[in-house]
Amino acid sequence: MLGGTRLRIYLQLRHVSNMAHLTAEIISIGDEMISGARLDTNTAWLSRRLAELGVEVHFHSTVGDTLAHNVDVFRIAVQRADLVIATGGLGPTQDDLTREAIAESIGVPLQFDPDSLAHIEALFSRRGREMPERNRSQAMFPVGATPIFNPQGTAPGVDIVASRADGTTSRIFALPGVPAEMKTMFDETVGPAILSGGQGGQFIRHSVMKFFGVGESEMEARLGDMISRTRQPRVGITVSAATISLRISATADHVAKCESMIAATREDIMERVGELYFGDGETFEQQHAVDAILRRRKERLCVVELGHAAPLGNWFAAIGDSPVLAGGLSLVGLDELRRFAGSEHADATLQECIETVRQRFSAEWLLLVDAYPDLHQLEQNAIPESSITFSVSHPDGRWTSKTESIGGHPSIVHPRIAKAGLRYLRQCFANPTGEQ
Amino acid sequence: MLGGTRLRIYLQLRHVSNMAHLTAEIISIGDEMISGARLDTNTAWLSRRLAELGVEVHFHSTVGDTLAHNVDVFRIAVQRADLVIATGGLGPTQDDLTREAIAESIGVPLQFDPDSLAHIEALFSRRGREMPERNRSQAMFPVGATPIFNPQGTAPGVDIVASRADGTTSRIFALPGVPAEMKTMFDETVGPAILSGGQGGQFIRHSVMKFFGVGESEMEARLGDMISRTRQPRVGITVSAATISLRISATADHVAKCESMIAATREDIMERVGELYFGDGETFEQQHAVDAILRRRKERLCVVELGHAAPLGNWFAAIGDSPVLAGGLSLVGLDELRRFAGSEHADATLQECIETVRQRFSAEWLLLVDAYPDLHQLEQNAIPESSITFSVSHPDGRWTSKTESIGGHPSIVHPRIAKAGLRYLRQCFANPTGEQ
Structure with missing residues (x-):
């Protein structure tokens, strides 16, 4: 027909x-x-x-x-x-x-x-x-x-x-x-x-690249004419809870031609926004990138989430049978963390408490998110903007931190914070000094 | 107009x-x-x-x-x-x-x-x-x-x-x-x-009741003619990740008449499915019911989730400023829990490990979910069915357990397990012997 x-x-x-x-x-x-x-x-x-x-x-x-x-x-x-x-x-x-x-x-x-x-x-x-x-x-x-x-x-x-x-x-x-x-x-x-x-005789091939770190409009501005509807291969942009996907679709009369077109487009994209890239595939998220890096390093990670959410514990658990994601702990705040760590002396530093928790998880790395904000108190239609501190305990005993101001629609602000934490962790993996 | x-x-x-x-x-x-x-x-x-x-x-x-x-x-x-x-x-x-x-x-x-x-x-x-x-x-x-x-x-x-x-x-x-x-x-x-x-002159009033514990078709069968389209007040049924909402909508020429019709319908519903009911309101879930009960009892709860998900930690954190939800811990399995508890002797019982964790959280109650299944290994379109054990550590030091077989579409099986855990916890609150 x-x-x-x-x-x-x-x-x-x-x-x-x-x-x-x-x-x-x-x-x-x-x-x-x-x-x-x-x-x-x-x-x-x-x-x-x-x-x-x-x-x-x-x-x-x-x-x-x-x-x-x-x-x-x-x-x-x-x-x-x-x-x-x-x-x-x-x-x-x-x-x-x-x-x-x-x-x-x-x-x-x-x-x-x-x-x-x-x-x-x-x-x-x-x-x-x-x-x-x-x-x-x-x-x-x-x-x-x-x-x-x-x-x-x-x-x-x-x-x-x-x-x-x-x-x-x-x-x-x-x-x-x-x-x-x-x-x-x-x-x-x-x-x-x-x-x-x-x-007959036409083929289509796709490739999906994943990014985190800027909003959709900045991404579009930096990609410029690459996302034009008439470009070949076409580059489509979608955003899900602050993760940006670029989907490259090449059509040609040979599969090999599709693939070489995709390879060239991927290079162009990496030139423009390469520092935001973390992996490939429709369902690939930063926790998968973190899991893969830790498997190569043969090091384990645990996560401590304070405040009004704890998505990372759930995301890590869902990866399934990872020998490197040791577990997660969620608590209301720093006082509860001190109590949980059960430090002998009341003036134990935060770093000492974290150290205790890290050892209990038998993990080399620990990521602390302090703290997910409460979204219930928001006025209707308000856009929250919170100051969040991410701290990482490194295998060599070092302890680095970064504070970011993070906002967005209430439905995505918690996942966005979790993802910003994973990005900071990846930066710590890449740059042993922990400096930005 | x-x-x-x-x-x-x-x-x-x-x-x-x-x-x-x-x-x-x-x-x-x-x-x-x-x-x-x-x-x-x-x-x-x-x-x-x-x-x-x-x-x-x-x-x-x-x-x-x-x-x-x-x-x-x-x-x-x-x-x-x-x-x-x-x-x-x-x-x-x-x-x-x-x-x-x-x-x-x-x-x-x-x-x-x-x-x-x-x-x-x-x-x-x-x-x-x-x-x-x-x-x-x-x-x-x-x-x-x-x-x-x-x-x-x-x-x-x-x-x-x-x-x-x-x-x-x-x-x-x-x-x-x-x-x-x-x-x-x-x-x-x-x-x-x-x-x-x-x-003019017509009023409508709504009331939303929430239930957990049976599937939609069993709920429909037990409600019988109550969900007929021509009934007044109308009773609508919706299901979201195994939580069933019944929305009662009464229309009449006086608000008071709407309200008395709703009250009578609520009684009829409670007679048929009262044991599955846990609260009222569009966004009310079992964790809110658990939070309310614990506030009345002035007792604290922590949760330990093993396996391939940890939704309860996130749900509890999201409630916001609860003085009774002490926190959550997610780990791969029982061996990791034993290691985390750091029991001195290798033959420490599971109950001893749990006791250690419960004390660190400064909580009277602990709910253990063992374990969320891995959904990645499933064949396409397969419906998983897993045997899950829920264990509860009570304030008086007792330790009760229940094992359930839980299945469903892969997209809802993890939340369904978490909700079955909350239901078991509510049963423990209501029935101090912990028996069903």
């Missing part, structure tokens, strides 16, 4: 001039979405991915498991977008109406696809189970559709070109609502199909 | 028979939404609130800050929904197009409202600042609209009835995108306006 004429013309234009953009609408289907019971993370993910492919997302629509509403949104979407990406409603139950809604909205019947049924049956037999009769419905497709292979589940996707009255077309891709299945199918099949416009 | 004829007829029908439901579409506006940079929590919140009012939400639509797309979604929404609730695009910048889009979609001009300008100017002067000229745009309204009072910000909302070609109408409410402002304006103005259908 090849893409429609309009799609091909758009893509050819885009490859020539980078001026014409394909437009898209994302449709999210399910009672749990329309009722507000679940947040729609699929649509946000698809929006970002489509932007990376140079597609302009103009509309999102959400409907429940009601056929008439589904038909309505597909009819409207086909009229106003070049690409329609739907998620949900492809399961085997009577609530799953996406196949039927697409068929009705474009005026074709459903027909049975024996190959898809064979795939579904094989999946059940590999799990040692017989396929329930109702799963047969997942092998029904609107006439003219191509199934989209689902390597992880029973629900194949639907790829079909819908014609408009004026002879132009829109291409619909329907994917399952399960995020892991949806993402794999988009990256393996839908993304490449959009890029090649049905002509 | 009174609601349209169709709206009034619908509401009258609804009050008589409870058969006819108003339908709604929610429109979310902003480049940060359409690009996927931000998750749309406003729409989910509005969906749940509208359901509580007995309104059926049929569609969500999202658009960026592009006038033509905004006009398109408002035109479509007015045709297919009785109520259109929009969020975003009411700020003072050129990107804020909602006022213009509504005017264009229903074919009326914008006009200046002196009262709204006076409110905006007063807000600036209270903050000791002069109003920038561009904020004048926030006092422009489509002809026929009523401003919706915004007690917290400069952007008033828009309430206007749009006519359809067939003589029926749809009512549009446009609210700011800032969640705190949007929620206050919905609860104070939009919700009551929907209930009264423009005739």
Whole structure:
């Protein structure tokens, strides 16, 4: 099944001039979405991915498991977008109406696809189970559709070109609502199909670099024209609780070409903001970088968090089976820390208390965060700004500190403080004098 | 400005028979939404609130800050929904197009409202600042609209009835995108306006009860017809990381009547699921219940978390200025706990180690969670099921334990374990023998 004429013309234009953009609408289907019971993370993910492919997302629509509403949104979407990406409603139950809604909205019947049924049956037999009769419905497709292979589940996707009255077309891709299945199918099949416009031979490769230490607007200013929408490879910027991700997306007719384009772009990025870089990968955070450094050094770390949060203890524990992250301690303040350390004499210095705790954890390094602020007392809409002291006890017995003023939206100020602490710790690893 | 004829007829029908439901579409506006940079929590919140009012939400639509797309979604929404609730695009910048889009979609001009300008100017002067000229745009309204009072910000909302070609109408409410402002304006103005259908005199009151200990489907089964959509007061169920909220919404022509209806419904609920109840309020969690109990008892608690997470330390710290939550310790496992306790003899029992730690925290109570499982090793889509032991050291020196098998989606299994630990602790408070 090849893409429609309009799609091909758009893509050819885009490859020539980078001026014409394909437009898209994302449709999210399910009672749990329309009722507000679940947040729609699929649509946000698809929006970002489509932007990376140079597609302009103009509309999102959400409907429940009601056929008439589904038909309505597909009819409207086909009229106003070049690409329609739907998620949900492809399961085997009577609530799953996406196949039927697409068929009705474009005026074709459903027909049975024996190959898809064979795939579904094989999946059940590999799990040692017989396929329930109702799963047969997942092998029904609107006439003219191509199934989209689902390597992880029973629900194949639907790829079909819908014609408009004026002879132009829109291409619909329907994917399952399960995020892991949806993402794999988009990256393996839908993304490449959009890029090649049905002509094949186009490849896309991604690379994600992670940064911490400046806000989004400063990052954008320093990257300048690198984040232009028309640049190739495209560099997309996203921020999550003060961690900045740069996602490089290269498209070319050979994988090797994608990879060399990505390598060159990574070098450009490192020249501009290299000192903020800490690692690669969608889910890679500074605690993973710290874990990796300590494993190489064969040294252990513990963390003491004072005040009104203790995220680092949780983050370190979640890394799992690290021989170098010894544990965490959370206490209200310095007095409690002194009491906890049980120093014999009342005038024990803070450093002596820390030393006691570090030894109990059998760790060479200790990071102290003093202290996470209380966010309950804030006036509504106020932006807190707190002075936080990070102290690090080094394996050679030295003790270094740094005080930073840290603010931001209340929902991210605690993680931002924790991340600033990890950055200071990384600076201590890199620079044994502990000076900035 | 009174609601349209169709709206009034619908509401009258609804009050008589409870058969006819108003339908709604929610429109979310902003480049940060359409690009996927931000998750749309406003729409989910509005969906749940509208359901509580007995309104059926049929569609969500999202658009960026592009006038033509905004006009398109408002035109479509007015045709297919009785109520259109929009969020975003009411700020003072050129990107804020909602006022213009509504005017264009229903074919009326914008006009200046002196009262709204006076409110905006007063807000600036209270903050000791002069109003920038561009904020004048926030006092422009489509002809026929009523401003919706915004007690917290400069952007008033828009309430206007749009006519359809067939003589029926749809009512549009446009609210700011800032969640705190949007929620206050919905609860104070939009919700009551929907209930009264423009005739005034209807009140709504809410009460939120919190529960832990069973899954959503068992909760639904035990509540039976109490969660029926046509019940008055309505009881809505939502689940967040294994905590169940029941939100009671009573509507009547007197506040006192709402309150007595709520009181009776609370009694019915307590009869059915009272043993799972731990407190009241949207943001109230078990750690708040534990904090309140310990304050009454004037006893302190510390927590030791082993394994691959440590959420309780963070939750307790976040409560803020509690004199009874002494702190948290996270370690990989029991061997590390023995080493940390530094017991003189190698054959010290676990209880002796715990006793040492409890004394260092100067706490009467200690809760030990052994241990949070590693979720990294899981096969994709697998549902983990782990055996977790909760142990509690009591003020009188007793030591009680309980082992539970806990599973669920990987994203909630760690919080669920932490919450099961808090439940066991609450059982220990209530039942000094520690037996179940």
